[in-house]
Amino acid sequence: MPISHEQAADQAWQWLEAASRFSETQDPERDGVTRLCATQEHRAMLDALSEWMRGLGMTVRQDNGANLIGRHASWNAAARTLLLGSHQDTVPNGGKYDGIMGVILPLALIHYLRESRIELPFHIDVVAFSDEEGTRFSSTLLGSKVLAGTFDNTMLDAVDDEGTSLRQALIEFGCRPEAITGDAYPAEEVIAFIETHIEQGPQLELENLPVGVVSAITGIERHRLTVHGLAGHAGTVPMHLRQDALVGAARVIQLVDTLCQQTEDLVGVVGKIENAPNGVNVIPQTTTLSIELRSPDDAIRRQARQRLFEQIEATLAASGLSFDHSLTYEQPAVPCSAWLIQVLEGAVQDTGIEPRILFSGAGHDGLAMQALCDIGMLFLRCKGGVSHHPGEAIAPGDLTRALSVLENVCHRLAAHG
Incomplete structure (x- = not known):
């Protein structure tokens, strides 16, 4: 039946x-x-x-x-x-x-x-x-x-x-x-x-x-990015003289979010952060974070990648910071x-x-x-x-x-x- x-x-x-x-x-x-x-x-x-x-x-x-x-x-x-x-x-x-x-x-x-x-x-x-x-x-x-x-x-x-x-x-x-x-x-x-x-x-x-x-x-790419600063005593180094890697990483996170908010068919996230020396009274010397970008259009994703790293380079240089990064994964x-x-x-x-x-x-x-x-x-x-x-x-x-x-x-x- x-x-x-x-x-x-x-x-x-x-x-x-x-x-x-x-x-x-x-x-x-x-x-x-x-x-x-x-x-x-x-x-x-x-x-x-x-x-x-x-x-x-x-x-x-x-x-x-x-x-x-x-x-x-x-x-x-x-x-x-x-x-x-x-x-x-x-x-x-x-x-x-x-x-x-x-x-x-x-x-x-x-x-x-x-x-x-x-x-x-x-x-x-x-x-x-x-x-x-x-x-x-x-x-x-x-x-x-x-x-x-x-x-x-x-x-x-x-x-x-x-x-x-x-x-x-x-x-x-x-x-x-x-x-x-x-x-x-x-x-x-x-x-x-x-x-x-x-x-x-x-x-x-x-x-x-x-x-x-x-x-x-979606296409996916992932990066590992490390921001390099200079450690110092959090109570003795004046704010305007600091090279704080974690502050730089925070600016990178904002750049990722803004780019994805403003680009159609693009999403992204900073999902993992490692900070060193990671002390409560120490200015961070290195901060390593993951960056992931996703899009159903590989051209959009790759163009976004180029814009993002141009922005990261300019932003960190203005703060006296350097960085290195590697592409750890890419799936078209x-x-x-x-x-x-x-x-x-x-x-x-x-x-x-x-x-x-x-x-x-x-x-x-x-x-x-x-x-x-x-x-x-x-x-x-x-x-x-x-x-x-x-x-x-x-x-x-x-x-x-x-x-x-x-x-x-x-x-x-x-x-x-």
């Missing part, structure tokens, strides 16, 4: 609640969810997902990167495959929906398609990526790099806080790391990768919209495919929702998957824009609407050929 989108979304809600219990924490409402790659919590999550997938008539396999993949087969055995999914892992004490919602909502879609006897001319593979956050081994996008064929074997040498290598952890998890290269999807067999994810920001809620279509996944922006943006936008409109296009200020598995295939993303409103926190929350009704959008996307892709 056919079921409604609401009934399928209700099942997804139950699965999400169950998934939150596979955590190092005892109380996900209070302490959030902590589920790291290749741990007993990861195993428990995959065991539950496998059971749910098989209950939907899907075939299930785990690859050598600890990804779980469930297939809803098409009537056409030779058909190509639509990839849906997200990551199962969390940050420490994270929320109940970041990542895992994008695995479980596609399972609700399969539930709806199966019960409604809707057949499609393509396979749907639902993927629970093993490690997107990089919390345990400080190496992000592990699972998606495996599927995309861009996994770097040097990642296997990364170790966690207990000294266990990624290689050893995967072996203990039942994987064969030496066979990872064979787990990549052949590009010609894949239609696209579409990820549904909570927005992790406030825009959809501010505009009273349940879902939004992602235009691009990844645009979502134009045709998939159109498909998602049309599906949102057909569902009776005003289409809203926005970019993702956070990184996602699409950063790796774009090396394999065209990518698209659907954002789902989250309360207060809160994410990576136990207070992360979504509305059940939004889950229903997102499910309706995904079904519409499937029909559009079927018609697209």
